[in-house]
Amino acid sequence: MKALAALRSATGTGPRFALLMVLVVASSTPTLDALLQDVPILLGLRDGREGLHGPSGCLYAAGFDPGSSDLENLLTALSRPDTLHKCIGDHTLVPYRGALATLVLLALAAGLYWWLPAARERWRRMVPLETVDADGTLRAELAALCDRAGIRARLRFRVDPERTTSGASVYGRSGSYTVSLHSGLLPRLGTDPEGFRAVVLHELAHVHHRDVDYAYASTALWRAYVLLALIPTFTVTGWVLVLALSGTKSPWWPGAAAMMLAPALVGLLLAGLVHLARADLLRRRELFADRRAVAWGADAAGWQRPDPAGSVAPWLRRLTALLGTHPRWEERRRALDDTGRLDRVSPLAMFLTGISAALLHQSLMTLPALSDGPATFWITVGAVAPVLCFALGLPLVRASGTADGDGRSAAVAGLWLGFGLLLGEFVSSGQHRIDWMLPRPQYLLAFLLIAAVPAVWWSQSLRLALALPRRGQRWTAAGCCALVTATVLWAGLRWWRTGGETLSFGAVDRSAQLAAYYARTVPGDWHGYGPDLSAFTTGLVVLTPLSGEILVGAGALLMWLVPLVLALLQRTGLPGTGLRLRRTLGAGLAGALVCGAGLVLAQLMMNQSRPATPKGPAGPFVLIHMWWVIVTVLAACLLTATVVAARARRHWLLRALLAAQVVQLLAYAEVFLLFSADGCLGPLNTAFDVCLWRPHNGLVIDGPVISLTLVNAVLGSACAALVGAGLAWAVRRFRGRPTADNAAASASSTAVRPPSMLLKAGTLLTLAVPAVVLAAVTFTQATAPDDSRLWQDAGDAARKQRGPAPPAQAPETRAWQAASWLNDGGTRHAQQINAASVALDSQLLKSASGKRNADGTVALDEKAFHRLCGALGQRVEEARDYFPVPDRNLQKNWSAALNQVHHGTQDCQEATDPPKNAPHRTDAEREHLFTTSLNEIVSGMRTFGTTVLNIKKTATSPTK
Template sequence: MSSVPLFGTLFTVVLERNNPRRGLTGAMGCLYAAGFDPAQSDTDNMTATMRRSPALVKCLGEQPVSYAGVIATLVLLAVAGLVYWCLPKVRDRRRRLVPVEAVDADGTLRAELAALAERTGIRSDVRFRIDPARMTSGAGVHGRTGRYTVCLHAGLPARRGTDPEGFRAVVLHELAHIHHRDVDYAYAATVLWRVFVLFALLPDFALIGWAVFLVVSGTETPWWPGAAPEVLAFVTTGLLLAGLVHLARADLLRRREHHADLRAVAWGAHPANWDRPDPPGTVAPLLHRLTALLRTHPGWAERRRVLADRDHLLRVSPLEMFLAGASASMLFGSLATLPFRPLAHGALWLTVALVAPVLCIALGLPVVRASRTAGGAPGSGALPGLWLGCGLLVGEFVASGRYRVDWLLPQPLYLLAFLFIGAVPAVWWSQTLRLALGLPKRGQRRAAAVVCALVTATVLWGGLTWWRLGGERIALGGGGDLGGALARAYAEAVPGAWQDYDMDLSALSYGLSLLSPLHRQVPVGVAVLLMWLVPLVLLLWQRPGAGPRVRRTLVAGCAGGLVSWAGLALTWSVGHARRPATVKERTGPFLVVHQWWVIVTVLAVCLLTAAVVAAFSRRHWLLRAVIAAQVTQLTAYGAVFLLSSADGCLGPLNTVLDVCRWHPRNGLALGTAVTLLTLTNAVLGSACAALLGAGTAGIVRRLRGRPAVRLPAVPAPAVPVRRRPVLLKAGTALTLGVPAVLLTVVASTQVAVTSAASPFSPKAAARGTKGPDGSPPPTQTRTMRTWQTWSWLNNGGNLHTQRINAAQLALNAELLKAAARKRDTNGQVPVDEKTFHRVCGALGKRVEEAQDYFPVPSPDLQKSWSDALSRLHHGTGRCQEAMIPPKGGPRRTDAERSQQFSASLKELAAGLRSFVAARQDIQKAATSKTK
């Protein structure tokens, strides 16, 4: 998949080698037209390009689709398949192998080899050959599917006389590779890797080197020096990709060696044959240990350790999880370059569809094996999840640089969020699967495992979605509010004295960028509901003595609920001290700020509860934490409703009202606002807090010298356990589940209804990022402004000009037709009112489309362009009103309408002259040569 963007870039440069503005077409042309400048920071570029986000989306969607990268990738796969098919023959000819008969005078060697092959039961065509050039006592195997060659080194037949057990162990090991199809895996991975490097990676590096050479030689380009970090990112991405593929290939081959050892021992090879010292080498021991992950064959000590403890091979490898995470980040970037351009959500779902099975299988198999073994104690999944997050972090840090101009992210610490994005679903899956395996019936266990896997995938998708919609913007240095868009949107939606709440508004805009990305995602809302409800049901319906009691968890949640009541009372008291003098003033910015701090209080108490519960729990600590946090959350919602409904009767806790009355509508309004932003975020945040709480407790126990307690997955009860009454189980689940389900449904409905009118919608944000006249800030250099203007013209400016000219010509044609008609008795020319209303409306529509396009990069040119379009738009409006007056408007006589129509034509003529002059100035600025 990574070859698609590499080939796409290569073919784009080659096909546009004669383009004087090379690099300013396609997607990058749209970005330059929107105001992108490599000399500016990432934050400035994001603010500039998102000023007219609908126009940018439309421009990107109108770019011609190129299948060059996909076709080249398919050709690459075909070449790899051809090489895979022909490589064994080439290897036979190059090595000059000889048949076994050449060294087997009495035929005993052939007979023993045939007996060993028959013992393994291999049905494929296996040939034995001798490599006279290699004098060691080893062997190798190569070939393709259905036809394999076991190559015995020249020293191995001689070893047969002195060490027959060792001879058989070597042969059985090679036959085990054939049995496990390791030859196919190894050759396919090797061939694909070599073909990719030769035909995709090296040409890309050559292209980058050529571009750098042109820059050094003095060629004028918009990519230097501002885009030097992007060029470096391309190189780093290629190197990382090469390293990841080699690490994955080496890890695969090492694991296949271990599997072959185990199979050979199962066929009769004696484990003592692996008691061999590692050969001394010229590499220093420290360097040899550091490069262990790069080698395709494990050392003898590691092979003996796996033979002694075969469960060691089945444990989750940190390297595998790291590779899965890094591959996921790079896969998302590659999917975005496909010709059909999948949406961001679709690309994330495809990425999760490939990563989630790896996560579930890698962490699920140890849990299943531990449940079948007495005293089995699988890990919590935290360490593999953290390695998965590290892979996501590294992949995102490197791959995202291909679209940035800064050397580093302005806020790189936010990349640490990927540790939680990887660890939360990993731990949750491990712990819930252990509970699912404790159910009494097999069908129940399977159904629960499927549900848990789907929730795990959705939670992982939610974490990646949060990064794409909010975390990435914060990491780019926007502070969550690029250009102050959210703050201005709130100031426009809720007029009032916002100058008194500058600090609160800053915290509000920053916090909303953290909380708002996921509150509109219905799949995440459902997954979050199941994230605590499924563990609760599993804990209640465990076999007697198989699972922990839920009572302590519910008690901890109730205690957190009491803390939430105290915290909310404190928030209300602070609001009472800060409230303005009149009720009208209290319903403005003060009420918005008060709602925000209520949301903060609810979230803070839930996170604190989860961290404390996880710190003092030994088993299922994440599940206990989210269940307790949910109990706290539901209790806090009750406190919010009561305090809001009884406002005016609370004395020192009154915030808005002073008259004592019961106001349930106020309680529902504030409760709904709080629920929308906390229902999903509180559970996910509690899971992250649980990781911190459990990690901190583990560090403290380690510092105190207390070893971590590892309890078995399913402990055997020492005494008879009394079953919980079914009604008590059902009542507990319904008491907590029904309100949560109803709140989830209400929140989803409210989000669908209010998202369009929200001051934080994309339209509101776009409104807030416009300058005084809608124009972008001036760029630093005249050359860059010229390139931007050229991109502005060629990515839509010329098209809008042509459409306006065509609509104006249609209007002129109708005027000529009317002038050719005979005049009436009053000397007036009759006109078709519907026809002129239509052509004037068509011209007005074309003008509106041009107004919605990107602002001209030059502020002076933008002013003249905007004024010309405004005059044209006003003229078309007057023309339509003269032909067909709007309903409810003032009544005008025919003479007045005729006069208005004539005035509109004069205004259109003047606007058209201004339009043509502005277009000529823009064309001149776009084609001027600057130094």
């Protein structure tokens, strides 16, 4: 009970302070690393090509063109992602220099945290309490107040003689606090003792809530960041602008001006965010301190003070109030009068949390140890999920035992969190773009759903958890719900990085390349399937990112299974705390009937394009038919979830997920029956005309349908439920009818007949067993090359077929690209190939000058030639894996030379040491093959040398 009482009295702002400080620390590492890298370059910058090394040089070597678009540069980088990653890693001479600089920053922050209280005491010239309390009355009163508040920390009282107001303040560091009493407060002990006690109890509440620790730690860390990172970043940005405007050549100006100025914009956003978030947190903790002081016996009349009047407009006063660390007296009085005001989720807090999450994720992505892999998402979710759970969970915990409220406040909070994610992603991603605006910015709206779905699910599932009869069950269920919430949030962020970001860059417009890939790899007549294939390739970008994630699959399964188990465990509960299983299951059955009708309609429509004979290539028909089956199953699930959420009043998201799961499982059974009975359905036949029961055919079609919908149907239904509930709320609001909250409040007093235990248990077994079996079968086969994974690989193959990037328009860019290509690996590969060729030539000269056979022929050391030809071939293969030459004509010559040399080395090895499975050759044939291979190597090396010279000429060509 002590833990529950402590949780109910918590302020809930601690996780937000932790997120803010984690953000500052995480942002320090890439910022300081960039400063340590850029400052030496800028100090010696004369010609742009001299500064093209490191990560910037790797980008230009890969074909980066500041005069192109973000999409073109993205596709260019994706042509050799492993090579680009290796190049950047090789140029990170001190991979942890940013981390070391961050340690210096943290040491400075620790020093400031230790020094600021002492500095304040010296600056304000505090005097001991004994100098103004000769008879000990003041000390006795303060000791009594400390006993009333139960303060056990080391606490000192000082008097500030220069402050004549009747207030006080507290400062210090962890374990040692000082309360500064203003000189104008001391006379109030005799004239207004209740007012004096209210002021002191308010400061003691700050000590009780550890507000001093949060305030001084965040202040010290932020000042250290501003001094070592933020101010130097603005200085470097200003110096870059001066150099650019003064005519100094730079490969980043003006084409990549957005990328150059983005760090300054991110720095400004971070500065504004930290100040607003810190001010909002401190204001909120002031309100909690007021409430704690009143709970300790402070007279609420002490807060009846007027706000200072001024000539400032009211809207401007409200705006500037967001920058202050202390709330206005009017706001403080409202918080005391309305006991539930502090329990409501602040939209500003959620908005700032979303921006913090986006900036944190972008900062983590730049760290060498976290740049590749999903760890950045977990760290971000680990910092954001506690904020979300505490903000939405504490009001429910304090109101546990009642049926007040439902999911609307959580939806609003989630939408504000998503809006913050949207803005933070839009600004921070500009560091990696050359365009000021994303090609498809409307896809950023997905962040609203990414944040709102876990927020609503957590709020509604936690209410079910708190209605359990036993305390141990409640805590266990709440922990499980928190883990599912974090997983769903992780899944949303993961989807954006692997699919949504591609859509926002406009890559979906290049679906013709992927369509051409399927037209080449799937035999058959694709004529007439153009629109279907376009929809298919676009849908894969949406569905494939999460279809093979085992963790996301587990989270999707638990999203509807956990509420169902919680409903089963509730023997007797408060009115309105159940899921209304009968209506929910009925809606699911109706949705399954709609899905069956949709599948029949799809069969009839696809029957018109059925191949004339089953013996012909039916690949296009089967692939497109399978796609529309997937669309039908998803549409039925989403439609059911939308309708259920729109008509429900309580737990609308949980009920929508449960109904959609009924549709999903029955839809799989319908697909299996339709295709297993193919040939017996008349106009609904797909591939067969002979009536036989073919369960294997049903399993073959059901497999890819399940792999692409098992996870996506649940997550998509959650998003559809949010949209449906929002539309229903808007319609009710427009018609003047009660909204979901008001209707739920009026209905909460009316008890409904709870479902029987038999219905609960039967529903759980009927839904859970097949769902768990399907998930286990699907994800245990995820390592095999299933259709969904092959479809995702097809996109990668289509990108690789693009070849080298189109030539840059500006001659300066072409020169910078060629110079970077040479500096970051091209010259090294050329030297290695030349060295291997020289070694082969030396062996030839050595053999020519050595002993001869009796017939006058040269005696060759076949093992040596086999080894030297193999070494030359290895060097050629390494050069092939390097970036294409950033010029298509030069790349054509480069590739032709490498292919010719590589073919010659293979013939050389086959002639000197034939492999076991090679056809038998006579000595004369081997000698001829060896001679031909050497001639081919010589010819290829001649072309190779000419090509390298042309690349160097391009790199050193004048740029004026």
